[in-house]
Amino acid sequence: MAADATDAVFSPVVAPTTFEETVERLGTAIRSGVLSPGRRLPAERDLAEQLRISRSTLRQALTALAESGHLVAQRGRGGGTFVAERPPLAADPEGGLPDDWRERIAVRRAFEVGTACLAAEAAAADPDAAAPGIAALREQIVAMEAAAEFDAYRRADVALHVGLAELTGIRRLVLQATEHQAAATELIARIPHPWAVLAHSNAEHRRLVAAVERGDVAAAVRTVRRHLAGTQHVLAGLAPGRAGT
């Protein structure tokens, strides 16, 4: 097992550029549905200011996202940059799982468990403040039940998990949640989704929301754990032999 602490310390250092970070940020937000189709982004000059980057760099990112079908730009007065009507769901739908998929899914699991824990705590600490957020979660569950195709289902699924992070009130967790969800979508898109599985999954969603609502941390954690374990096992079944690094 190569998880020794010193090995980890000496593992490669990555330094993403501003351009890459921006594409990642906006791209995941769009793919995960946090920025919904047709939505208008702030004007470039404003957005650059909000993101604390120069307009030049922002435009590089916007151009890249436009070329990859995430965004559509319209010139002239009343124009702007809009999220495409049918943005790509996953960044790279080429065959084969990335070889570190085990790590990714495990990190995501750890993250979700922790988030669910904090969300349940927040709901227990201030039920009134959490109520609207929880109602929003319920709406997503309804949307999932009504979903006629997998894309719609998955979008609501993502919204639910991101909404859970919102309950914690921690901005950083919300950001990470969208990233994890977008990453998870890319993996999940490659496995079959029989309706029976989706129905079962949604039953777990209901249980999760109920647990959060009554502030039952243990139940929330348990439910999330089982919920994600299913995904992990299905992926493991699809993995070519063992794909560990």
Place this chain on the structure above:
Amino acid sequence: MAADATDAVFSPVVAPTTFEETVERLGTAIRSGVLSPGRRLPAERDLAEQLRISRSTLRQALTALAESGHLVAQRGRGGGTFVAERPPLAADPEGGLPDDWRERIAVRRAFEVGTACLAAEAAAADPDAAAPGIAALREQIVAMEAAAEFDAYRRADVALHVGLAELTGIRRLVLQATEHQAAATELIARIPHPWAVLAHSNAEHRRLVAAVERGDVAAAVRTVRRHLAGTQHVLAGLAPGRAGT
């Protein structure tokens, strides 16, 4: 509550440089004790290769760490770069908590809960493989009981939590664990630590390790949760009014 998902998406983009990332990586490893005092780092040329960065950039980082008292360099054959005998525990012990301390401590809690969950699962899945790791955790607990001063206690504490992450076998979690621990140390260093509290804390450690050993996920999560809630409350008591952003 400023944790709305779209707000998070449009929050500032940060792009750390390779230099900064490297200082962060090595600095946290040293401060958290993962790289222990007196330890020799790989030769610059080798280390640069391992970290996948140029030697020039690596040297910038090493120089900065040497100036801040983390490292000591010795020239000549048989020389090398060594971790200082008494490296600084915290990066910036200036007065006052950083204003986003609530976020930090919350993110850390979420992380630890998730990690404990995965660690307990790993132990349950393959008890024999996890046994040596768990024995190492017990050693840290013994070290904490024997600790005569807070520094020694804290180092063992960090080692315990990092060791927990190692049990999961996920390199990324180990890396994040050292970062969270180093960050936590900076906060914890500012609060008083009566021996009674430390003893109580260690009792929780024992319970945590026991829960992990028998693969009891629920108990592990519950224990970690309580364990960290204590820290959070003490910090909240020290916070100047409300330090929210």
Place this chain on the structure above:
DNA sequence: GGGTAAAGGTACGCCACTCACACCTTCGGG
């Protein structure tokens, strides 16, 4: 005692990225 190898220390030029700034183009509304 001198050579040699292994380590850190120094210098320099190239390239990619980021930024600020100025300007052009489109197009709806007053």
Place this chain on the structure above:
DNA sequence: CCCGAAGGTGTGAGTGGCGTACCTTTACCC
């Protein structure tokens, strides 16, 4: 019909990271 708000374009400076070659120190070995 013109103005203003939006995206689109171009340029030059500054900075950071990289590669490469070379220098200096020092322990060990013959």
